Amino acid sequence: MTKDNKFDFSRRGLLKASATTGLIASSPAFFMRNAWAEEFVNNPGNASEIKFGFNVPLTGPYAEEGKDELRAFKLAVKHLNGEGDGGMLNTFKPSMLKGNGVLGKKVGFATGDTRTNTDAARSSAKRMIEKEKVLMISGGSSSGVAVAVQSLCQEQGVVFMAGLTHSNDTTGKDKRRYGFRHFFNAYMSGRALGPVLEKAYGNDRNAYHLTSDYTWGWTQEESMKATTEGFGWNTTAAVRTPVGAGDFSQYITPVLESGADVLVLNHYGGDMVNSLTQAVQFGLRDKQVNGKNFEIVVPLFSRLMATGAGDAVKGIYGTTNWNWKLQDDASLAFVKSFGAEYGAPPSMAAHTCYVQTLLYANACEMAGTFYPPEVIKSLEGFKFNGMGNGATEYRAEDHQCFKDVLVVQGNENPSNQFDLLNVVETTPRSQVEYDPKIFGGELGPYKV
């Protein structure tokens, strides 16, 4: 018996036909996952490898920090490509990273030297975008550089995952849609340090500020003044000092006469090393004012830079974004991996750069594309854990990461050459949060 009726559907046939139709109907969406492929800068297309651009200070005063950042970037790339022990890839949650590159493409990188100079940093970032075809720029050790490069990345349509930048402006008045900061900021340092200072030194103090005369210094001073005045300290004076002054004696001697009993050094890097060393030489730490011991505070402490100040850091309070002595699983995994690779613990600058690289890679996986607006949307409001700072969130409104902040103190009795700082307090995230509107700024458009 032959079947004459061509339209004789069986139930099974109908199901098969429906499934086939569904598959065909959905296939354009599958193939169109990168339908915006042609529309963005440095679209890798079918290339088997993508490149990240690591823009770090390899010369100039922050060169050691830059070298450490680069070490961390290389380690992150290694882990993303499935080499080594995986480091924080094993602890990062929720993560779509599998150790097979990003979206199936092997990760490579190009490097640039910021020289801690805004013009040099912008020019090396531009070179990496235009010549090396990098998809993302990261790194840096200065807020001035971060703000400049972030602005360039917005113009170019390339995501910027900031390195060490602590000014409120980076995710405040100078924030950009294409810029993201994992590192904490000056406001958070002030909020975290305040209660510790009040507890240690009381609420009847006169503070004298010496401040680096650029964006980071100004916001650090503003944040410290707001916090300390909030619990009763009086600000005797706030003096701006030129960046790279070298000899700070002419700024320190007026402190002796001012009646102040606390010196807040809103200095970082070489300036911090020099001003702290010289403040100690001028006998400030042995001084008694108003019946109280004179104290020095360094709001932003970096272990790597603190080595330059030698014994002068002992007992000094400050804050840090991360410390290699933390005992959570993620920090242990990172320190183990970094230590095995380089024979030394990572700095906080290295930590933030490593984390930023993984976060960007994961955002691409989440978005299923390298198309920047989609990657940005994946990062905005992203909540994660297992990166060494506990529960963390990339706030959508200003692209600032919110997490716990560490208050540290210079170690009086170091047990080894890396044991310079002790974590004395972990300030919960809720204590350092703020309304994004207070620092102003506009993120700008997704599409450029």
Added chain:
Amino acid sequence: MDAIFLQILNGLDKGAAYALIALGLTLVFGTLGIVNFAHGALFMLGAFCAVTFNKLLLISNKVLDPTVTMFKAYKETPYLEIWFPDIGPTLIDYSVPLSMLLAIPVMLLIGFILERGLIKHFYNRPHAEQILVTFGLAIVMQELIKAIFGANPVPLSAPDVVAGTAAVGDWFGLGENVVYPWWRLIYLSFSGLIIFAVFAFLQFTTYGMVVRAGMRDRETVGLLGINIQKRFTIVFALATMIAGLAGVMYTPILPPDYHMGMNFLVLSFVVVVVGGMGSLGGAVFAGFLLGMVQSFASMTEVKEILPGIDQVIIYLVAVVVLLVLPRGLMGRAGIMDE
């Protein structure tokens, strides 16, 4: 009054550092006619002689810290302290002044090699070429130091006995808050001593007299049968040694890093130009003058009236001096007039 007194001390201290570097620069320019942009780097090399000496004294027995397992971390005890418990710690404590024993021969040798190996080939070349080659030399020296010691500053301390502050207020009947670090006072005295020694050498020795004559008229001195070139080589080595010693003594004040010479170089050139090219007295006078002016411009009371004046005052003074006295405060006719 107390504040003014402290700023005078600051000015003298800063001026001493500027004058000491500028003195060497002027000596080289006055004798060899070379504009030596590597002079700041020589100051930095001197500082790193002190670092090297300190590191040699601190060669340590390293005991692994058992609490750190993920990389090698050590608790270090210098062998000097283990082998010579009585004198070892004292030697380490005095490492900065003792490092002059290393710095003097090393800097003299470096000066000699530089002059014979490089500088002498540029005597008759335009100043622009001299600047280029010496600036290049400075960068090479910087990068070498960075490669060996890293980019971070290296902390060095003054001996404990002079690590504190002197109650200078008591000495002059001023307030008890008027104190000043002993080491800075030592640096000031050291600078004065070196400056005096250089002037005495040039003024009161036959050798110095010949050098001064050579500075005035090299050709005539040569015609008298004196090998002025040989003497100038020694002068270059001496200038190198002075820059090096200034660097050694500055290490407890400013933790040395590879870039420290460049920071001083620019200011020292301003000092030389303001003092008058080739004038030793001018360099010393201008060094102290600019150090003093910079200190007073940094006072809060001054900055409240003229914000940021501390960052430009030296250059403003330079502009005014050069407008009024184009050859500088004590410049002579014929120097760089061509």
